[in-house]
Amino acid sequence: MIGIADTRLTEDEIAAAVSVLRSGALRQGKVSDAFETAFAAKVGAKHAITCANGSAALHLVYMADFEPGDEVLVPAFTFIATASMAAVCGVKPIICDVDPHTFLIDLADAEKRITPRTKAISPVHLFGNPLNIDAVQTFAQKHGLKIIWDAAQSHGALWKGTDIGDFDDYVCYSFYPSKNMFVGEGGMVCTNDDDAAHRIRYLRMHGQTGKYYHTSLGLNYRLTDVEAAIGLEQMKRLDAMLEIRRRNAAALTAGLSGIAGLSLQKVTPQGTHAWHQFCVLVEPAEFGCTRDQLAERLQAQGVASGVHYPRGLHQQPIFEQMYGKCALPVTERLADTILALPVHHGLSAADVETVVDAVRKSAGA
Numbered sequence: 164m165i166g167i168a169d170t171r172l173t174e175d176e177i178a179a180a181v182s183v184l185r186s187g188a189l190r191q192g193k194v195s196d197a198f199e200t201a202f203a204a205k206v207g208a209k210h211a212i213t214c215a216n217g218s219a220a221l222h223l224v225y226m227a228d229f230e231p232g233d234e235v236l237v238p239a240f241t242f243i244a245t246a247s248m249a250a251v252c253g254v255k256p257i258i259c260d261v262d263p264h265t266f267l268i269d270l271a272d273a274e275k276r277i278t279p280r281t282k283a284i285s286p287v288h289l290f291g292n293p294l295n296i297d298a299v300q301t302f303a304q305k306h307g308l309k310i311i312w313d314a315a316q317s318h319g320a321l322w323k324g325t326d327i328g329d330f331d332d333y334v335c336y337s338f339y340p341s342k343n344m345f346v347g348e349g350g351m352v353c354t355n356d357d358d359a360a361h362r363i364r365y366l367r368m369h370g371q372t373g374k375y376y377h378t379s380l381g382l383n384y385r386l387t388d389v390e391a392a393i394g395l396e397q398m399k400r401l402d403a404m405l406e407i408r409r410r411n412a413a414a415l416t417a418g419l420s421g422i423a424g425l426s427l428q429k430v431t432p433q434g435t436h437a438w439h440q441f442c443v444l445v446e447p448a449e450f451g452c453t454r455d456q457l458a459e460r461l462q463a464q465g466v467a468s469g470v471h472y473p474r475g476l477h478q479q480p481i482f483e484q485m486y487g488k489c490a491l492p493v494t495e496r497l498a499d500t501i502l503a504l505p506v507h508h509g510l511s512a513a514d515v516e517t518v519v520d521a522v523r524k525s526a527g528a
């Protein structure tokens with residue numbers, strides 16, 4: 164079976180983790196500090212702050228810089244944490260529709276939803292496809308908004324050749340096993356703001372600003388040095404893994420072009436995609452079967468696939484309950500027709516060919 168992700172660690176990554184285990188210094192310490200320094204240098208940010216996971220990264224930003232009653236614009240087509248980490252802080256996520264081609268937040272739709280309480284926008288570089296960062300920055304400046312980039316899926320994505328981690332105000336990463344970079348559970352907040360970085364560091368540690376001296380309510384969101392050791396070691400192969408993802412995506416794009424009823428995510432012009440996921444849209448009338456039938460046919464040919472996401476955030480029961488129902492037609496269409504195919508760094512060129520053949524054989528079969 165050709166899997167949808169490759170979450171295996173290398174022998175060097177395992178050895179780095181074992182070395183921390185042997186040292187007995189398991190908690191967040193020197194290795195975590197070294198991981199932060201290396202990650203900040205890699206993406207070009209002034210500060211990188213490790214934390215327990217990508218959700219914690221977003222949560223810490225909302226705790227550090229926002230008040231209950233504030234509003235943040237978020238795309239409907241994303242993982243729940245993009246919105247829920249605001250909501251748990253009393254910040255209302257204003258759920259916006261997305262572009263049908265790039266699958267990224269639609270700024271024209273977002274603009275209609277701005278109120279005097281709107282304080283931020285949290286765009287997601289979905290599946291590794293970078294937003295047009297210039298457009299988002301112009302939008303944010305026009306409306307006086309902060310930007311919280313959800314970069315959970317986009318390690319290594321570039322905007323006009325610059326790493327997406329190099330932009331203000333906050334860039335939040337996840338190191339969950341399926342991500343482009345993975346340590347188990349882990350996250351990182353990048354920012355160029357000294358004060359915000361300081362606040363996030365002490366919120367990560369129970370609001371402690373001196374030894375057993377707590378000046379605000381915080382959480383224990385520390386990363387352990389075991390995970391940091393894996394991350395530090397894995398940074399050495401990040402570029403090579405990204406190169407394989409890009410090679411695979413190019414082969415999939417070429418191999419799947421021209422199939423009636425099958426369309427691909429449009430890469431943002433001037434952006435460099437990091438291919439966390441390679442997603443296709445299936446139009447049943449032209450393709451010859453539904454998205455779910457395609458998934459079954461691929462499975463029968465030894466190819467795994469995934470549905471990200473089967474519903475928009477506005478269709479999640481908790482948000483319907485909290486904020487009421489609404490219709491977001493582009494997101495709903497994507498949710499009904501999208502399918503992720505294997506693109507990860509563990510695939511050989513022959514595996515990718517198998518995926519292409521399996522999709523072609525499924526069309527109208």
Ligand SMILES: Cc1ncc(COP(=O)(O)O)c(C=O)c1O
Binds near residue numbers: 218242336
């Ligand atoms: C877009 C997005 N945001 C946030 C997160 C949260 O990251 P984590 O699972 O590390 O908490 C994820 C992870 O799946 C994600 O895909």
